Amino acid sequence: MSSSASKRPNPRRPGEFELIARHFTRKPRHPGVVVGVGDDCTLLSPTPGYQLAVSVDTSVAGVHFPLDAPAQAIGHRVLAVSLSDLAAVGARPRWCLMSLTLSDANDDWLAAFARGFDALCRRSQVDLVGGDVTKGQLAVGVTVHGEVPPGEALLRSGARAGDALFVTGCLGGGQGGLKAWQAGERDLAHPLLAAYLLPEPRLAAGQALRGLASAAIDISDGLLADLGHICHASQLGAELDEAALPLCEGLVECLGEKDAMRAALTGGDEYELLVSLPKAAQKEARERLSVLGLSLTHIGVLSSRPGIRGVSASHAPGWQHFGTDQSGEAS
Amino acid sequence: MSSSASKRPNPRRPGEFELIARHFTRKPRHPGVVVGVGDDCTLLSPTPGYQLAVSVDTSVAGVHFPLDAPAQAIGHRVLAVSLSDLAAVGARPRWCLMSLTLSDANDDWLAAFARGFDALCRRSQVDLVGGDVTKGQLAVGVTVHGEVPPGEALLRSGARAGDALFVTGCLGGGQGGLKAWQAGERDLAHPLLAAYLLPEPRLAAGQALRGLASAAIDISDGLLADLGHICHASQLGAELDEAALPLCEGLVECLGEKDAMRAALTGGDEYELLVSLPKAAQKEARERLSVLGLSLTHIGVLSSRPGIRGVSASHAPGWQHFGTDQSGEAS
Incomplete structure (x- = not known):
């Protein structure tokens, strides 16, 4: 230093x-x-x-x-x-x-x-x-x-139409934990507060998915925004299955149903991985992550049709520091 | 990004x-x-x-x-x-x-x-x-x-007793430029202001001194403080020749004689290199820097006797953010 x-x-x-x-x-x-x-x-x-x-x-x-x-x-x-x-x-x-x-x-x-x-x-x-x-x-x-190793890094740009979308762990913990903190919760054993203040980088999962995932990103800006980054980099669109999103335990109780879904879709600070997997790699990917004690949930599919569909409400994408417009561009 | x-x-x-x-x-x-x-x-x-x-x-x-x-x-x-x-x-x-x-x-x-x-x-x-x-x-x-290349980096720890101390360029520009700025000078062609706001990293000089200098440091904390880092890392002391310090042009006019010397000794933000050179390497070092259009001034010598001598007044060493004590430890 x-x-x-x-x-x-x-x-x-x-x-x-x-x-x-x-x-x-x-x-x-x-x-x-x-x-x-x-x-x-x-x-x-x-x-x-x-x-x-x-x-x-x-x-x-x-x-x-x-x-x-x-x-x-x-x-x-x-x-x-x-x-x-x-x-x-x-x-x-x-x-x-x-x-x-x-x-x-x-x-x-x-x-x-x-x-x-x-x-x-x-x-x-x-x-x-x-x-x-x-x-x-x-x-x-x-x-x-x-x-x-050269050529093995997981990039945002490698996804193909037809690849399925998966997410590790659960969603909404970042926003739920922030709300819990604001409500006075101070016990770091509280699962939502822990997700917010003590996020666990999915290092072992990322390495385990090398050679399997066609694209990957960590959810720091919010699921929709980060999915937008993959779509933009891979020149694809996506169909999300909102009902399949793995909401963190206690999230609905903490935020209410509507805001829980909004947190899962747009809340940043998740630090879970969003990955795309070709059909042939899905079973092996699930098994490798299961060994790590980490869930891998199927939440949608990528397609050649631009745009992100399957989101019921008009949820604003991830926050930005200097504006609310969202080009979907990762720069 | x-x-x-x-x-x-x-x-x-x-x-x-x-x-x-x-x-x-x-x-x-x-x-x-x-x-x-x-x-x-x-x-x-x-x-x-x-x-x-x-x-x-x-x-x-x-x-x-x-x-x-x-x-x-x-x-x-x-x-x-x-x-x-x-x-x-x-x-x-x-x-x-x-x-x-x-x-x-x-x-x-x-x-x-x-x-x-x-x-x-x-x-x-x-x-x-x-x-x-x-x-x-x-x-x-x-x-x-x-x-x-492996083993060729210039470190603070490589100096030996008897090596001479040299400095590139001139000293006091950081402090002099700050003073000029505070006095309302806004012309970036002003040499002191340029030294302060547009310092020139001595990249070519550093690479040219590989294989010649036994130790090197850039003067960011002030000459005395950074010399202290070399002395500490190399377990040596030093004898400075205050009269030999290359004060920047216009520094005495800007700060007065006493503060000009203090700026050269303790002012940070110099970004010149302080290097130690064994006798056999000095001529070659001067020649290589001369090719780069950069002066290299002999300002003292390292010795096995701990402490830094040859400084007339009690000049406090480089500023610290959270204290004024100076252990001489680079950590």
């Missing part, structure tokens, strides 16, 4: 270097790190012959997570949303870097945050190999690096 | 996807990008047998650059500070990702910002291959990837 110069020195202690060292400097647990935290750059040895999958996601307090969410959950969540992109392409996670922007340097908060982050690093076999700390509104950017 | 879900939809147009597409989607100019902007991950083909050098730096408005600085300069600067880390290890730049946090989506501002960013990409032979856009206080995180 490095620091960058600020024009406004702050007399508080401890200093940034000490703070970083205390909470974020850990020996790499896996091979491939030639020089880790502590120089101008991290030096890595990519696996010969593999492609490198890279993604970055920034989580802003008050936008992507509540400012007063438990620090340990925030630490988990900021890494999970980035790892979810590696899951979507079927890459094996290797390394991450963290850009931490802090309004204050609260030692207890940082310790809990680092615990949440590190626990998911450990489970995902990822090493934190660099980053920086700056002062400002609380926000965390995480760049993740994974590896995938 | 991807987006992440916000809980607060914003009715303004244009939408985020369109905005990203318009300003930041460009075809890669160089080989190695298998899948660029537009999927969950970027897929890259690292050069076989090379090590990957990675670094991230986040620049926050009002901390690292003035909020009202020209957007084109901000676009240049946020990339330059990250590339400077690749320069410091002598890596050849390849790819970058951008995390853009915006309080608003002003089309003109974004166009100018993208122009500044892209111009430096082009000159540095870097492709922008991914990123994300979120809503919040204006901040830009840039992750850069470079490549370096």
Whole structure:
């Protein structure tokens, strides 16, 4: 981790270097790190012959997570949303870097945050190999690096007309958990709250679906918006079976029937995988995910006819930060 | 570039996807990008047998650059500070990702910002291959990837007692330029203002010094602080020759003699390289940098005696965001 110069020195202690060292400097647990935290750059040895999958996601307090969410959950969540992109392409996670922007340097908060982050690093076999700390509104950017054999990455663009659409796990957890949080729920064992604050990147599932799925995406913008990305990239349309959507347990009780369906269709922050599977691959895909203890639900089919059909109400697609129009373009 | 879900939809147009597409989607100019902007991950083909050098730096408005600085300069600067880390290890730049946090989506501002960013990409032979856009206080995180032959990266830890200390270019430009900006100077042709807002990452110099320099660092925290990092990593001390420091032209006129020296010693945001060179390598190093039109000034020597000597006044080392104590530890 490095620091960058600020024009406004702050007399508080401890200093940034000490703070970083205390909470974020850990020996790499896996091979491939030639020089880790502590120089101008991290030096890595990519696996010969593999492609490198890279993604970055920034989580802003008050936008992507509540400012007063438990620090340990925030630490988990900021890494999970980035790892979810590696899951979507079927890459094996290797390394991450963290850009931490802090309004204050609260030692207890940082310790809990680092615990949440590190626990998911450990489970995902990822090493934190660099980053920086700056002062400002609380926000965390995480760049993740994974590896995938050439030609085997799951892309949005590989789907064919007739391929069936499947989704892992259940839908609506992100919106349901947010509602539960807003209603005062604070128990992280609450399934909807856990889905929202402690999402589980589907890393094993993504890798298991390599060679089977024709296209894949993680549902971060909402099912309809992300299906739109697959349709756009693959130049297809889709027929959804609304009645087949696997709503998360407790979602209807939490949101009511109508809003539960809306959450499943348009709520972001799901971090489940939406995949297309040719008929011949469906049985094997179900079996591989069953071994992982993860459900795979058939929710529709892709067709050569443009547009998304089978959605009863006019549900707006996933939120955007700077507008509500939705071109369906992934850019 | 991807987006992440916000809980607060914003009715303004244009939408985020369109905005990203318009300003930041460009075809890669160089080989190695298998899948660029537009999927969950970027897929890259690292050069076989090379090590990957990675670094991230986040620049926050009002901390690292003035909020009202020209957007084109901000676009240049946020990339330059990250590339400077690749320069410091002598890596050849390849790819970058951008995390853009915006309080608003002003089309003109974004166009100018993208122009500044892209111009430096082009000159540095870097492709922008991914990123994300979120809503919040204006901040830009840039992750850069470079490549370096195994064992040839310039590290902070390689210096030996007796090696001489050299610095590229001139010192104090960062602080001098900030002062000029605060005094109302707005002409980017002003050399100090240019040093502050349009720093030039020493990429060619870093690569030219591979095989010659025993240690290197870019001066982002201030000369004394960054020399401290080399000393700590190499377990050495140093004797500085204060009179030899190459102050930037106009610095004394801008800051006065005392503050000019203080700026050269402790001002951050220099982005010059501080390198150690064994005697046998000095002539060749000077020649290689002379070819690049860059000066290399002898400013001291490393010794086995701990501590940094030769500094007349008690100059505080580089700023820290959360404290003023300085352990000298790079972590």
